[in-house]
Amino acid sequence: MMKNAVECRTVVVVRGAREVLHGIDCNLATGSVTGLLGPSGCGKTTLIRAIVGLQAKVTGEVQVFGLPAGAAKLRGRIGYVTQEPSVYGDLTVTENLRFFAAVLGVDPSDVDRVIEAVDLGSHATARVDQLSGGQRSRASLAAALLGNPELLVLDEPTVGLDPVLRRDLWDLFHRLAAEGATLLVSSHVMDEASRCDRLLLMRDGDLLADDTPDALLAAAGTTDIEQAFLTLIDRKAGAR
Numbered sequence: 001m002m003k004n005a006v007e008c009r010t011v012v013v014v015r016g017a018r019e020v021l022h023g024i025d026c027n028l029a030t031g032s033v034t035g036l037l038g039p040s041g042c043g044k045t046t047l048i049r050a051i052v053g054l055q056a057k058v059t060g061e062v063q064v065f066g067l068p069a070g071a072a073k074l075r076g077r078i079g080y081v082t083q084e085p086s087v088y089g090d091l092t093v094t095e096n097l098r099f100f101a102a103v104l105g106v107d108p109s110d111v112d113r114v115i116e117a118v119d120l121g122s123h124a125t126a127r128v129d130q131l132s133g134g135q136r137s138r139a140s141l142a143a144a145l146l147g148n149p150e151l152l153v154l155d156e157p158t159v160g161l162d163p164v165l166r167r168d169l170w171d172l173f174h175r176l177a178a179e180g181a182t183l184l185v186s187s188h189v190m191d192e193a194s195r196c197d198r199l200l201l202m203r204d205g206d207l208l209a210d211d212t213p214d215a216l217l218a219a220a221g222t223t224d225i226e227q228a229f230l231t232l233i234d235r236k237a238g239a240r
Ligand SMILES: Nc1ncnc2c1ncn2[C@@H]1O[C@H](COP(=O)(O)OP(=O)(O)OP(=O)(O)O)[C@@H](O)[C@H]1O
Pocket: 015, 016, 017, 018, 020, 038, 039, 040, 041, 042, 043, 044, 045, 046, 047, 188
């Protein structure tokens, strides 16, 4: 097993006329849950898109399982959930997942497993356009879990979910990691940071920190991750 599922070296991305990532270096350790945190617009989605191989104008190096990001051989090994639901409104949850299983070449028997994993069993036969926003995003997550991908990249998967569901989903993320999957989970909710094995803190297209939650808190001399983030920003500004 490779030590790092993902390795990013000096990743620069230009979107439109602007450079939005300025040279990111980071690794995602195999079998870990990494949180990607930072304010709106700091470049989280752009880094995610570079890792899953969907972003244009990437320079530097992004390797996934030792292959260049976007390589055809990586298809099926990566599950990606965007911020927008990616399921069809006019199909039921089960119909959607059967469709995606067929497209991915995944055994249809996997559909029931992923529906249970995201706790949508009681809505399996409901049309997606009749679900709540949180239920719809869980249906998208279920689609990404089909076939047990080795790398799961989740862009703000817990937005709009109540605390119980958020806790259950984080438990699921850690179960998947314990089984060997690597997860990258973006959030701008700082209180989710403590649930991660490792944190990448971004600001304005740069990585401010790449450490464990405990080490980050200790370095900033606080018990509050939001405060730690602000301390790091102030230190960086002071160092300029
Ligand atoms: N299609 C585009 N063309 C030009 N600039 C873009 C485009 N999409 C995003 N950007 C810019 O790139 C920067 C990074 O955006 P990105 O979506 O990666 O941020 P984010 O951290 O994921 O934000 P959020 O938490 O709000 O989703 C932003 O300044 C944004 O305005």
